[in-house]
Amino acid sequence: MKEKLNSILREDRFEHSVNVMECAVKLSVCYKEDPDKAAIAGLLHDCARFLEPEEMLRLCEKLDIITDDVRKENPKLLHDVLGVFFAEKEFGVSDPEILSAIRSHTTGSENMTRLQKIVFLADFIEPGRKFKGVEELRDLAFEDLDKAVLKALDHTIRFVLKKGQLLHMDTVNARNWLLRDINK
């Protein structure tokens, strides 16, 4: 899988993918999740990023992949649904847990499984990531998975506001759901 991924992704994206894989494995060990599933989901989460956003949009239309307006209006976001498509078709992944972790790695989603949380978070805190607060988030990730994911979702929302992009409901629903769960 690594070789194949290396042959299709830009070098920096491949390095990021390996970083996310390694980070997802560490988190899976910490939280007693299946490390093989974490590795595959982490490695392949960006496997559709060899496409340009406009190509992603065209491909989704061609493949009749049902998606939503916010993803269509910001087609870079489509790399999650297309990542699921390529993970299945090109990398032979059929495990629904792995596929759902790829599916939700950018926006998050309501009712995320532990594996989904791990991959979402690994994508956020892998060693190549640089943003204000990343060190604290890296520490928190190994102390409290849910609180770390909540912080990452908050960060996503602030980033979207700053960039003047549309906010995806999956992100808002993920945050409200997790916040309720933490406060229960």
Add this chain to the structure above:
Amino acid sequence: MKEKLNSILREDRFEHSVNVMECAVKLSVCYKEDPDKAAIAGLLHDCARFLEPEEMLRLCEKLDIITDDVRKENPKLLHDVLGVFFAEKEFGVSDPEILSAIRSHTTGSENMTRLQKIVFLADFIEPGRKFKGVEELRDLAFEDLDKAVLKALDHTIRFVLKKGQLLHMDTVNARNWLLRDINK
């Protein structure tokens, strides 16, 4: 209406209401909206704030006012739907434009009318409000209503994140809708 409102609201809330009324009138003149409607909606927007949040929740249940989970979990938010109720029952307001401006003054909403935008914004920028960026927002309010409302919605979302509260979908939908409208 002013006298009646003064008799039920705490002094600082009454002063805020008069400020919002005055600010809404100024904005309505600027944007050629009906100043009388703006005055009434601005004056009465917080008319249910004489109740404590728990009383708001009980009253909504008693009156069978249909609302949503986020408002119920943060019952202070119910002062908008209850504001509509008291504006109708106690202050004799029947104009749907005024009532909808009261209804959306805290969360915002998709497809806001100009009057809704004005009251939402007046509540944000009235002279008693103090927050980082309020001066710029006051200037922007009289230059570009939509951009100012968008900024205020962004501010609302950041405030909710900071407070660790649930994000209301009305606010997110209002922001996405307005952002699309501005970028059209």
